Structure formats: structure tokens, C-alpha cells
Amino acid sequence: MADDDRAVDDIAATRALVRGVGAGGLAGLLRALHTSVGADAVIIDVTGNTLASIPPREMWDLELIRSGTKHHGLTVRDIFVGGEHAGRVAARLPADAERLVELVAELAGVELRRMLEAVEVRREIALGLIEDILQRRLSDGDATSRLEALGVDARSPHRVLVGSVQPTESRGAQLALRLRQLAPDPFLRVRHGEFELLVVPDDSMTERIAAMFLRQLQALGTGARVGVSRPRGGAGNLRASYYEAVTALESGAGVHHPGRVNLGDLLLFTSNEVPIVEIAGQVLQPLAEYDAATGSELVATLRGYLEEDRDIVAVTARLHIHRNTLRNRLQKIEELLGIDLKSSREIANFWFALRALDEIRQPVRRVS
Structure with missing residues (x-):
């Protein structure tokens, strides 16, 4: 007869837990457990963050629960979401009611999955708005x-x-x-x-x-x-x-x-309307084509010349070349691009072109 009574109690408690999580989420689940067997309980995630607690302001030893260490008077069960460890439920309850903690852990896993899916939907809406603004x-x-x-x-x-x-x-x-x-x-x-x-x-x-x-x-x-x-x-x-x-x-x-x-x-x-990166590729295209045809390094030379603030000593040291080689390369750059590297306007223009290509982290390429 006692076993029959326990079975009836288990069915009633199970129904209460299911109703609790359905109506109130994780907090409702713990309230139902507390109402059914007088248990104090807490649910934490894998990082130790409290997701729900009954009583709400109870001071739990979260590190102890997170570590999974057995503790007298505290029943702890793992929570899984999609086969991955997601957290733990810990409860102080009568010994003959410990079996309910396993059910609480299973229901908590189902609820966490539902919550994560709802968060993803909300965040997708917010992300769409942010991208529209940007x-x-x-x-x-x-x-x-x-x-x-x-x-x-x-x-x-x-x-x-x-x-x-x-x-x-x-x-x-x-x-x-x-x-x-x-x-x-x-x-x-x-x-x-x-x-x-x-x-x-x-x-x-x-x-x-x-x-x-x-x-x-x-x-x-x-x-x-x-x-x-x-x-x-x-x-x-x-x-x-x-x-x-x-x-x-x-x-x-x-x-x-x-x-x-x-x-x-x-x-x-x-800038979204103007294809700056593509235009930058076109601006530097004569140098890229010359490098590809001759094996020279005019693009790298121009980059070094500008990044080293046109300091001849610094540029030659960076590129490991003689200053006469640098002078010849700079003349070839001016010839191919039709520019004067003493012009501040031209320097700004080609500095910006190189910076645009850096932005997408890819080499200069031919733009049709």
C-alpha cells in the first residue's frame, strides 16, 4: 500500500512540476518542487550564473554546486541541452524525494533549450535592425x-x-x-x-x-x-x-x-554607395600588373615609402635594398602611375588606396 501511495504522490508531483515549468519557466519549476516536497533549490548554468532559485534570495555555495562536489544534505544533478552539459540543479529536500531532482534536471534542460531558441529569435530581429542601420x-x-x-x-x-x-x-x-x-x-x-x-x-x-x-x-x-x-x-x-x-x-x-x-x-x-575597395584596386592596378609581369615589388615599395614617412634610410632598411634601387623603383612608380610623389595630394590618394586594400586583407587584384 505504501508503494501505491508513493506512486500516486510521484504522479501528482510530476504533474505539478510539468505545470510549473509550463506556466513559469525555471522559476515556476522550482516553485512547484518547493510546493510539492518543501524543497529549497537552485538552477545554475555551467559558468556558475544563477538562473532560478527558491527562495529567490537564498545564499547558495555556487562554487560548490558548480564543482559537483557531494555535500551532505544537498542533492545535485547535471542538466544537459543537446547532449552538452549546461548546468546543475541542487536541492535540499527529504531523502525519499531525491528522485524528483532527476526529473527537475530533465525538465530544466527542455526549458533551457526553449529559452535559447527564443533568445535566438529576438537576437535575429535585433541583428537585422543593427545591420539595416549600419x-x-x-x-x-x-x-x-x-x-x-x-x-x-x-x-x-x-x-x-x-x-x-x-x-x-x-x-x-x-x-x-x-x-x-x-x-x-x-x-x-x-x-x-x-x-x-x-x-x-x-x-x-x-x-x-x-x-x-x-x-x-x-x-x-x-x-x-x-x-x-x-x-x-x-x-x-x-x-x-x-x-x-x-x-x-x-x-x-x-x-x-x-x-x-x-x-x-x-x-x-x-561608404556603401561608392565601391572604394574596387576603385583602390584600379588605382594601383598598373603597379600590380608590372609586379606580376617582372617579379618586381613596386606595390610593396610604395607601401614602405609611405608607411616610413618617405624616410629613405628607413625604407631601404625595411626593404633590404640599396638607395639607388629605391630611387629607380620610385621613378618607375611615378612613370607607371603618372604622378609626382612630392605632391601631398598624390601621397594622400595612394595612402588611402593602400589602406582600402588593407581593410579587406587581400592583395591588389585586377578589377574588371
């Missing part, structure tokens, strides 16, 4: 209204934070990154190419947000860095803010702010 596919008015729908007051000054990290190459690390995105985030946050992007209000909390952002990235891999733009208002200025934050990343690991604006780089980044 590519100038929206008017400022449309961009402003769509940003407001996502909780961003584009009319007020804001900053763009761009983060980058070399993540651990494992499915587990990728899952950890996705799980971190489940935490409630008051800011617009998307993954744009190799960067994680945040749009935050310009206030006294900016530096703390940037530091927190950096710590999150550091937990996921190596070389974590964050670039912070200057404050700007208006949806259209989001593009310039994004550029500033990306260029600030070049300073290396840590949190960095932009230095002096490089107008040439800014033009490269913001």
Missing part, C-alpha cells in the same frame, strides 16, 4: 522607431560597446556563451560578425557596464577586449559609434576608448 537601409525616423520598440531611446545620447574574445574551441564553450545571453539584459545586445555589440545609455554606469562586459568575455576565452564609443544621440549616429568602438579594440586586451578619429578609416567604414 548599411543605411533605413531612414533615421524608421530606425528610431524600431530601436524604441527594442527598448532603446535613440534620441538620447548613447554609447556603443563592442567586445571581442577568442573563445575556447568547444561546443561546451559555445553553449556557455549562449547561456549567458539568457540573463535579463536591459540593453540592446547582438552578435555582429566576430563582435558582441551593446547599445547603452550615456550615464555614470557606462564604465561599470564596460568592465562587467569585459569580465563576461574573459570567462569565455582569451584576449578579451572591449571598445567604447563616444556618446552620441540619434539613430543615424549609431554607425559612427560602432566604428569608433571597433577601432578602439585595436588597442589590445582590456577596455579602451577611441583616440583621434582617422577620417580615412571612417570613410572606408561608412
Whole structure:
């Protein structure tokens, strides 16, 4: 008879847990467990972040739970999503109810998968908006209204934070990154190419947000860095803010702010209508063709000449050539391009052409 009573209790508890997670997610799942057997419980992800707790403000030893160490009075079970370890559930409950923790872990895994899928949908919508703004596919008015729908007051000054990290190459690390995105985030946050992007209000909390952002990235891999733009208002200025934050990343690991604006780089980044890279290839095409036909190094010579600020000693040392060889190459460059390398206008023009080709990290190529 006792076994029959236990079976009835198990069925009732199972139904309560299923209803709880369906109605209230992870928090509802733990409330149902608490109501059914009086258990205090917590669910954490693989990074130790608390996803749900009952009581809500209970102080748990998260490192102990994360390590999986057995502890008297605490029942711990692993949570899996798609076969990958996603976190743990820990509960203090009567010994005869420990079997329910396994079910809680299974239901938590199902709920985490559902939550991750919902986050992906929301982030795809936000990413589409960011790309539309960066590519100038929206008017400022449309961009402003769509940003407001996502909780961003584009009319007020804001900053763009761009983060980058070399993540651990494992499915587990990728899952950890996705799980971190489940935490409630008051800011617009998307993954744009190799960067994680945040749009935050310009206030006294900016530096703390940037530091927190950096710590999150550091937990996921190596070389974590964050670039912070200057404050700007208006949806259209989001593009310039994004550029500033990306260029600030070049300073290396840590949190960095932009230095002096490089107008040439800014033009490269913001110009969509003019095919600057293709035009740069055409401008330098005579040198590229001559190099291909003769085995010379005129493109490299021009690059070295400009990057070394036309210092003959520095250029010859860099290219390992005699100064007469350099003089002959410069004359050939002037002849092929029809320019005078003493002209500041020509120097600026060809410096920009070389910089445009650097931007896409590919050699000069013939443009039809």
C-alpha cells in the first residue's frame, strides 16, 4: 500500500512540476518542487550564473554546486541541452524525494533549450535592425522607431560597446556563451560578425557596464577586449559609434576608448554607395600588373615609402635594398602611375588606396 501511495504522490508531483515549468519557466519549476516536497533549490548554468532559485534570495555555495562536489544534505544533478552539459540543479529536500531532482534536471534542460531558441529569435530581429542601420537601409525616423520598440531611446545620447574574445574551441564553450545571453539584459545586445555589440545609455554606469562586459568575455576565452564609443544621440549616429568602438579594440586586451578619429578609416567604414575597395584596386592596378609581369615589388615599395614617412634610410632598411634601387623603383612608380610623389595630394590618394586594400586583407587584384 505504501508503494501505491508513493506512486500516486510521484504522479501528482510530476504533474505539478510539468505545470510549473509550463506556466513559469525555471522559476515556476522550482516553485512547484518547493510546493510539492518543501524543497529549497537552485538552477545554475555551467559558468556558475544563477538562473532560478527558491527562495529567490537564498545564499547558495555556487562554487560548490558548480564543482559537483557531494555535500551532505544537498542533492545535485547535471542538466544537459543537446547532449552538452549546461548546468546543475541542487536541492535540499527529504531523502525519499531525491528522485524528483532527476526529473527537475530533465525538465530544466527542455526549458533551457526553449529559452535559447527564443533568445535566438529576438537576437535575429535585433541583428537585422543593427545591420539595416549600419548599411543605411533605413531612414533615421524608421530606425528610431524600431530601436524604441527594442527598448532603446535613440534620441538620447548613447554609447556603443563592442567586445571581442577568442573563445575556447568547444561546443561546451559555445553553449556557455549562449547561456549567458539568457540573463535579463536591459540593453540592446547582438552578435555582429566576430563582435558582441551593446547599445547603452550615456550615464555614470557606462564604465561599470564596460568592465562587467569585459569580465563576461574573459570567462569565455582569451584576449578579451572591449571598445567604447563616444556618446552620441540619434539613430543615424549609431554607425559612427560602432566604428569608433571597433577601432578602439585595436588597442589590445582590456577596455579602451577611441583616440583621434582617422577620417580615412571612417570613410572606408561608412561608404556603401561608392565601391572604394574596387576603385583602390584600379588605382594601383598598373603597379600590380608590372609586379606580376617582372617579379618586381613596386606595390610593396610604395607601401614602405609611405608607411616610413618617405624616410629613405628607413625604407631601404625595411626593404633590404640599396638607395639607388629605391630611387629607380620610385621613378618607375611615378612613370607607371603618372604622378609626382612630392605632391601631398598624390601621397594622400595612394595612402588611402593602400589602406582600402588593407581593410579587406587581400592583395591588389585586377578589377574588371
